Amino acid sequence: xxxxxxxxxxxxxxxxxxxxxxxxxxxxxxxxxxxxxxxxxxxxxxxxxxxxxxxxxxxxxxxxxxxxxxxxxxxxxxxxxxxxxxxxxxxxxxxxxxxxxxxxxxxxxxxxxxxxxxxxxxxxxxxxxxx
Amino acid sequence: xxxxxxxxxxxxxxxxxxxxxxxxxxxxxxxxxxxxxxxxxxxxxxxxxxxxxxxxxxxxxxxxxxxxxxxxxxxxxxxxxxxxxxxxxxxxxxxxxxxxxxxxxxxxxxxxxxxxxxxxxxxxxxxxxxxxxxxxxxxxxxxxxxxxxxxxxxxxxxxxxxxxxxxxxxxxxxxxxxxxxxxxxxxxxxxxxxxxxxxxxxxxxxxxxxxxxxxxxxxxxxxxxxxxxxxxxxxxxxxxxxxxxxxxxxxxxxxxxxxxxxxxxxxxxxxxxxxxxxxxxxxxxxxxxxxxxxxxxxxxxxxxxxxxxxxxxxxxxxxxxxxxxxxxxxxxxxxxxxxxxxxxxxxxxxxxxxxxxxxxxxxxxxxxxxxxxxxxxxxxxxxxxxxxxxxxxxxxxxxxxxxxxxxxxxxxxxxxxxxxxxxxxxxxxxxxxxxxxxxxxxxxxxxxxxxxxxxxx
Numbered sequence: 001x002x003x004x005x006x007x008x009x010x011x012x013x014x015x016x017x018x019x020x021x022x023x024x025x026x027x028x029x030x031x032x033x034x035x036x037x038x039x040x041x042x043x044x045x046x047x048x049x050x051x052x053x054x055x056x057x058x059x060x061x062x063x064x065x066x067x068x069x070x071x072x073x074x075x076x077x078x079x080x081x082x083x084x085x086x087x088x089x090x091x092x093x094x095x096x097x098x099x100x101x102x103x104x105x106x107x108x109x110x111x112x113x114x115x116x117x118x119x120x121x122x123x124x125x126x127x128x129x130x131x
Numbered sequence: 132x133x134x135x136x137x138x139x140x141x142x143x144x145x146x147x148x149x150x151x152x153x154x155x156x157x158x159x160x161x162x163x164x165x166x167x168x169x170x171x172x173x174x175x176x177x178x179x180x181x182x183x184x185x186x187x188x189x190x191x192x193x194x195x196x197x198x199x200x201x202x203x204x205x206x207x208x209x210x211x212x213x214x215x216x217x218x219x220x221x222x223x224x225x226x227x228x229x230x231x232x233x234x235x236x237x238x239x240x241x242x243x244x245x246x247x248x249x250x251x252x253x254x255x256x257x258x259x260x261x262x263x264x265x266x267x268x269x270x271x272x273x274x275x276x277x278x279x280x281x282x283x284x285x286x287x288x289x290x291x292x293x294x295x296x297x298x299x300x301x302x303x304x305x306x307x308x309x310x311x312x313x314x315x316x317x318x319x320x321x322x323x324x325x326x327x328x329x330x331x332x333x334x335x336x337x338x339x340x341x342x343x344x345x346x347x348x349x350x351x352x353x354x355x356x357x358x359x360x361x362x363x364x365x366x367x368x369x370x371x372x373x374x375x376x377x378x379x380x381x382x383x384x385x386x387x388x389x390x391x392x393x394x395x396x397x398x399x400x401x402x403x404x405x406x407x408x409x410x411x412x413x414x415x416x417x418x419x420x421x422x423x424x425x426x427x428x429x430x431x432x433x434x435x436x437x438x439x440x441x442x443x444x445x446x447x448x449x450x451x452x453x454x455x456x457x458x459x460x461x462x463x464x465x466x467x468x469x470x471x472x473x474x475x476x477x478x479x480x481x482x483x484x485x486x487x488x489x490x491x492x493x494x495x496x497x498x499x500x501x502x503x504x505x506x507x508x509x510x511x512x513x514x515x516x517x518x519x520x521x522x523x524x525x526x527x528x529x530x531x532x533x534x535x536x537x538x539x540x541x542x543x544x545x546x547x548x549x550x551x552x553x554x555x556x557x558x559x560x561x562x563x564x565x566x567x568x569x570x571x572x573x574x575x576x577x578x579x580x581x582x583x584x585x586x587x588x
Contacts (some may be wrong), residue, residue, distance in 0.1 A: 023394065025354065028403065029405075036397075036400070064506050072420075076422065082405065092454070093457075095457060110519065121576070
């Protein structure tokens with residue numbers, strides 16, 4: 001990726017929504033929502049682990065959560081994110097429709113990450129569509 | 132062939148599909164039926180019910196569910212583990228025994244009753260003995276809410292379940308035993324695992340986690356290729372086939388709908404996950420980064436490689452306390468400009484509440500159909516949306532202001548923006564909030580008080 005002398009430079013990456021690269025499930029622990037993000041194919045996992053950092057997810061959810069932690073599960077080709085203070089108090093206190101964070105998972109799938117064009121062609125439903 | 136124990140999930144939460152336990156018993160061979168009813172929120176609800184009626188406070192659905200399957204489980208020797216007892220396990224056990232007698236199974240059904248998780252009457256004693264019971268999330272001391280505590284239950288593990296099974300119980304009824312303990316207990320009992328065989332304990336814990344939410348690991352709520360999941364109208368609930376070496380297969384009965392795949396099991400594994408290296412239960416610690424999943428057949432996923440670590444000296448405690456009041460109400464606005472009308476209605480409502488001098492700890496407005504689940508990530512509202520629901524909730528410590536709020540929604544129908552409907556449900560209900568306070572307690576303070584009784588119908 002770095003284009004150092006003697007190494008092949010990847011073609012320009014393309015932005016692809018996580019919707020086409022992953023599946024996910026979320027739940028709650030008190031006022032914290034978790035999102036487990038799972039690569040659709042095992043070989044996508046290293047790319048996800050590089051691109052979907054805790055900082056990147058915190059930016060995605062800015063104003064909606066206070067702090068993001070990330071854990072890696074390479075065995076399941078998955079990342080687990082804890083979104084703190086995401087649920088208006090959570091449990092019985094929360095006034096939100098999604099008081100238990102059940103669909104924070106799909107909100108994360110709106111994120112776009114840069115991937116090599118070959119990956120975009122393989123996973124995006126309309127290969128020629130603009131990202 | 133070495134011994135395999137089959138534990139089938141019959142309920143994933145209180146309110147789950149009533150057909151599931153019946154079909155698990157009828158649809159093929161199983162050894163155990165695991166019925167999980169308790170979530171953090173559920174304990175608060177059961178506490179409320181017990182406060183109104185001392186005979187209530189357990190998952191009442193469990194009794195008719197058992198009545199329907201009792202003849203089969205008696206004939207086939209299937210044993211049941213359940214935390215349906217909630218806040219009143221003795222009341223639940225009595226009701227099940229009465230059902231057995233009604234069916235003419237008197238003398239044939241033994242119920243193992245587990246008590247000792249309820250520590251409400253011991254809170255001051257525990258505080259005096261140096262158990263701080265601070266909120267695990269915020270660090271606040273229990274004294275902040277001590278006078279508002281409604282219930283306090285320690286999470287028990289598999290040990291009393293195993294004891295009840297050894298004592299010959301056909302149906303084990305508990306209060307706040309962990310979801311995973313209901314599956315781990317039968318495996319420890321049948322496969323002879325030592326309680327300090329940490330990798331085995333971790334494996335049984337993971338097995339329990341995979342099936343504790345019912346069909347959520349067998350095709351229900353499955354996002355990956357959801358259109359390809361067939362037969363959810365007759366979804367098969369998951370079954371674990373466990374071996375003594377700690378490996379197991381997740382499957383479901385033949386001819387049922389849904390799917391058991393690496394994807395379906397993985398989605399359940401990451402559900403409600405914290406630090407995957409340290410899934411802590413009263414029985415031990417499971418490392419979810421050690422789990423290996425392999426599709427070994429149609430609707431068969433093999434789970435192996437699981438490692439664990441010793442249990443901690445502490446037990447988690449679930450404390451419910453009175454928090455305040457809330458109410459949520461909604462109105463539906465129709466095209467054209469549905470979102471803009473709903474937004475204006477919210478402005479009018481807020482201004483009127485302010486004019487009344489009402490103060491709330493929290494007031495949340497959501498536009499269902501526009502931003503309710505994804506917030507600003509949903510992007511700008513669609514001006515062509517056929518309808519948008521205005522959903523407003525308030526929360527306060529005092530009841531009067533919440534009560535007044537519930538009377539301000541209906542007037543918007545005739546005094547606010549146009550094209551509004553959907554108020555047939557009437558005024559929103561004022562709800563009492565019983566909130567959850569997670570804490571830790573030394574297990575040595577709790578375990579001597581745990582009792583297992585074998586009762587016969």
